[in-house]
Amino acid sequence: MIRSIPLLPAIVLLTIFLLGPVISSFYGSLTDASLSGAAAQNPTFVGFDNYLELFADPDFPKSVILTLVFLIASAIIGQNILGLGLAILMRSSNRLVRGMVGTFVVTAWVLPEIVASFAAYAFFNDTGTLNSMLGGIGIDGPNWLYSFPMISVILANIWRGTAFSMLVYSAALQDVPTEITESAEVDGARGWQRLAFITLPMIRRSISTNLMLTTLQTLSVFTLIFVMTGGGPGTDSSTLPILAYQEAFKFGELGFGTAIATILLLVGAAFSLAYIRALKPEVD
């Protein structure tokens, strides 16, 4: 009991700055709070009306699916696999290549989010870098942001987020004792076998942590999509954060917007639990 006293400040801070907003946002989602109109002055408690309305809204399931597509394609598959791949390749490459690739990849991560978003916008824009390059080899590129909004934002998010995964995995790979991989090699394990049966299980904890961090980061990506497509055309790239912003601040329905935010919170929690369960980072 006494020994947990040093934790107290941390707990107090977390309660004030983390739990507090979560609870107040959950309460807000049960009211009809809005930016203007009578409900702005005296929001009334409406129970789960916002949620019922949300589930009946055809935009909502679409937005959930887009969020999952964005999450799985850009974070779970894109950033993690590419990040791991780069980390593994960089281990066996020479210093010059390692330095160059590392700098190149990390640049995207170093850029402030808004700058990275504008860079991605300029790249995918109808008259942007990508189409100019395609034009150079005689291909008339489509208007990416308009015709393939999801693919564009997914690629942009992979570009921006891969460095983080790469750094985490590089660090993890250094902790894999070389004796073990070497002895496996002596036992006749091929490259992919060593990766699948030695390396991956040994960096399981890092995979779990990294999956969780990239998932939560990607779930909350707002600036990138907002700058590149604004959630459009129509609602074709409106992930949950964009939808919540649109409802709360564009349409003034604060209560309804917070309901979406609460759902987003639950999605994040569900993924985190799944990773912890599946990869059991604390065992062994």
Add this chain to the structure above:
Amino acid sequence: MKKSLFTIAAVSTVAALALTGCSAGDAAGESTTIKVAYQKFGNFTQLDDHMKDVKEAFEAENDGLTVELVPIEAQQNDYFTKLALMNQSAATAPDVMYEDTFMVQSDADAGFLAPLDEYTAEWSDWDMFYDNAKEAGVGSDGKTYGIPMGTDTRALWYNKDLFGQAGLPVPWEPKTWAEVLDAAETIKSELPDVIPLNVYSGKAQGEAAAMQGFEMLLYGTDDTLYDTEEKKWVTGSQGFEDALTFIEDLYQGGLGPTPEQALDKNVGTIVSNEWFPQGKLAISLDGSWQSGTWLESGTSPWPEWNDVLGQAPMPTQNGQEPGATSMSGGWTLAMGSGSTNKDAAWDFIAMALNKDNSQAYDVAASQIAVRSDVSEDPEYQEANPTFGFFSEIVEVTNFRPATSDYGKISNEITVAMEAVMTGQQSPADAAATYDKAVVGIVGEDDTTSSE
């Protein structure tokens, strides 16, 4: 030692409290700073100029008072959001704000605005304002919350040179929607590099899409948005679907800007700064204030604008009575309910909208005057050759439903427009989605089906 530390802390706290008490209590709690919030975006800098002038004059006349100008650089709907967020807290709420007439009721209901009746009762200038303009600043409780600055109408602007090249008649007088689209077709086939017809559409344009775009169409059909007699919102109307069909024909038929151009937040600025002056756009369904940008005082002077551009009233769908249609809005100056120096805030509003200042603003921003002494002033009438045309169509103009739900419903209109312009929904489906949303906003009892 401990005790003395405590004493010092206590004494200094009391002293601090007393000091703040003194400064706040100065002049019976009245603030000496008047915070004025208004919009400044793209080409719309006339109000910023106007406010700067009034600030200077006001400070010269009222010793000891300071005017703090808070220009909010945001596109229209973002401006409403930012203003509403400022109004949420007493610390940031402005004393005077630039308020769209359609937001007056909603913001008055929200408790953001202070009633102005006791001030207007003693203001001799108030008699100079037209009654229908005064009406626009009235809240749902019948009190006046906004003093109108000017009004506007909307019509078709077209490029006479391009019309000549395409073999279309000048002056152009379309009688039906079909004739408007036919002209656009002709432009498309004769002048393939020119955007035939611009109608604002989609969520990015916000209220501009709902009003300049959609309602200019809808009010030319046999249906309306809102049944003023029954006080009910109309759902399931043929006119609504027809108006969406027009948008679909325009954007999916390649007669308008590409949907991605139209969904650019800056398209309004692009139309007046680039497309019109550079002859890249033949027709635009646009506001009476357009020319303000091209005047010498505007952000993008274009001396030849009046020789190149013509105006035609927007026809009704099939030419039905009254033959043409228009929509009118306008902006007001309103007072924040949390203002700690309401008298000074009022003095600022009264000065900003006295005869000379109203006239200067109406001319600079190409507004239709709402004060009789301004509109009858020959100097005003001569200031802009289009004032006559746009004042005339006031006869056929319509006003947006004056209810506090309008803002939310206007958003749903832009959602429906964007769904059809991008081909995501058919007009019938988008109209059905809109109907459902309207019922969700106002409730089943406040809607009426036109069938």
